Amino acid sequence: MSEIAAILFFTIAAGACIPLGGFVASFEHIHSRWMEQELRHFVIALGGGILLGAVAIVLVPEGIASMNGSMLAIPLVLGGGLTFFVIERALGLRRHESPQVMGMLLDYVPEAIAIGGLISLGSPAAPLLALLIGLQNLPEGFNAFRELHATGQRSARRTLLIMVSLVAIGPAAGLGGYYLLADFPAALGAIMLFASGGLLYLIFQDIAPQSRLNRHWAPPLGAVVGFSVALFGDMVVRSV
Numbered sequence: 422m423s424e425i426a427a428i429l430f431f432t433i434a435a436g437a438c439i440p441l442g443g444f445v446a447s448f449e450h451i452h453s454r455w456m457e458q459e460l461r462h463f464v465i466a467l468g469g470g471i472l473l474g475a476v477a478i479v480l481v482p483e484g485i486a487s488m489n490g491s492m493l494a495i496p497l498v499l500g501g502g503l504t505f506f507v508i509e510r511a512l513g514l515r516r517h518e519s520p521q522v523m524g525m526l527l528d529y530v531p532e533a534i535a536i537g538g539l540i541s542l543g544s545p546a547a548p549l550l551a552l553l554i555g556l557q558n559l560p561e562g563f564n565a566f567r568e569l570h571a572t573g574q575r576s577a578r579r580t581l582l583i584m585v586s587l588v589a590i591g592p593a594a595g596l597g598g599y600y601l602l603a604d605f606p607a608a609l610g611a612i613m614l615f616a617s618g619g620l621l622y623l624i625f626q627d628i629a630p631q632s633r634l635n636r637h638w639a640p641p642l643g644a645v646v647g648f649s650v651a652l653f654g655d656m657v658v659r660s661v
Contacts, residue, residue: 424540428599431540431551432533432591438555439525440584442562447570447577468560469624472528475553476620479546480532480613483539487610494614498649501618509626522568524623525561526587529554531616533591537598538609621648 422430485494505527512523532554539547562584569580602609 424599425596427547428537428540428595429592431536431548432595433588435533435536435551435554435558436529436588436591438558439529439562439565439587440581442559442564443566443581443584445559446563446566447581464560464563468557468564471553471557471560472620472624475532475550475557476617476624479550479553480535480617480620483535483544483546484610484613484617487542487606487613489607491607492653493611495649495653497611497614498618498621499646501615501620502622502646503618504615505619505622506626509622522565525558525565526590527623528561528616528620529558529587530590530594531612531619533594534598534602535609535613535616537595537600538602538606538612540595541599541603542606542609618649 481494481498484497485491488494508527509523532550536547536551536554539550566577566580566584569583570577598609598612602612
């Protein structure tokens with residue numbers, strides 16, 4: 422399989438899990454009350470766990486390796502968390518706050534870019550990242566469908582069509598990462614670390630239901646800082 426074909430296959434397969442998750446969520450007549458509460462909270466937590474795994478297992482290690490262990494990793498992670506916080510605040514103040522949809526898009530794009538970049542560098546982590554993206558897109562698609570459909574502004578069919586259209590974002594981002602970052606591994610590493618900070622913020626702010634306080638943003642930002650402190654310590658130990 423050529424590199425371009427691999428990028429298209431991995432990103433399309435991962436992106437297809439978005440409408441697949443939405444399709445499963447469209448069957449509201451099956452234990453709908455139970456689905457609305459216990460299952461929905463479980464699915465949210467499942468997506469958060471997989472997302473955390475993608476950060477810890479692929480994005481941060483590969484990002485640090487691409488930057489040759491530079492301590493710039495710390496401000497990049499912190500900057501990503503702060504940027505995602507600002508984006509979410511801006512959307513919330515404009516009454517367009519849709520945590521699941523926003524979280525799905527904000528993590529899908531940089532991860533797809535990372536797939537293209539990793540394939541261009543010949544990294545064996547690219548298939549693993551694609552698998553993790555697909556696994557997290559299933560619960561995120563499930564919850565995004567229910568979030569969009571709950572507004573009552575569009576039918577289930579139209580909501581699913583919107584989610585199908587999102588699949589194309591993955592290949593576009595993946596090819597962009599392949600062509601633009603193939604000769605700049607440090608830039609790819611910076612993107613992965615920056616995205617990691619943002620994803621950590623989203624996990625603790627919008628995805629992990631027990632970690633947030635209404636209209637308080639210190640806990641998720643604290644999680645980003647805490648992760649960065651642990652990362653700093655690990656990097657110091659490894660450099661000795």
